[in-house]
Amino acid sequence: MDLIGDLVHARGVAAVVTTHEPALVTRADRVLELYDGRALSALAPTGT
Known part of the structure; x- marks a missing residue:
């Protein structure tokens, strides 16, 4: 995840990552929350 984050910010590109891991x-x-194939919410995470 560190490598993906570094590349995204250094090159100004986007990465789509799916996870069930809250950390x-x-x-x-940006976070898009899905449930049963439908978007429930799009939000900015509260972490740093």
Whole structure:
């Protein structure tokens, strides 16, 4: 995840990562929460 984050910020590109791990969600710039194939919310995480 460190490598992906470094590349995204250094090159100004996007990466789409899926996870069930809450610790990884806090590292994201944007989060789209899905349930049963539908978007429930799009939010900025509260982590640093």
